[in-house]
Amino acid sequence: MPLIQATILQGRSIEQKREFFARVTQVAAETLNVKPEQVRVVINEVPPEHWCIGGLSKADIDAKNAKN
Structure with a gap:
């Protein structure tokens, strides 16, 4: 998984x-030869x-860029 x-x-x-x-998920499933349901993806927003x-x-x- x-x-x-x-x-x-x-x-x-x-x-x-989304x-x-x-x-x-699609790329991981295809590349790793697993079902999409087995792939977990987590986003950490900073x-x-x-x-x-x-x-x-x-x-x-x-x-700074907004001032220029």
């Missing part, structure tokens, strides 16, 4: 997450304040 975990920034729509679940890129939070980067 494969368990796939993805960490993403908060802000995706429920439709995007599509992600469906596609990841707020932009807790996501760091190059020493700056994603929230700070977005705020």
Whole structure:
């Protein structure tokens, strides 16, 4: 029973997450030769304040880019 975990920034729509679940499940089932019902997918959503890129939070980067 494969368990796939993805960490993403908060802000995706429920439709995007449903599509992600469906596609990841399909690829895992085909690649690992298991039934889709055996695949587990977990999304861990992180707020932009807790996501760091190059020493700056994603929230700070977005705020800086909005000013420019």
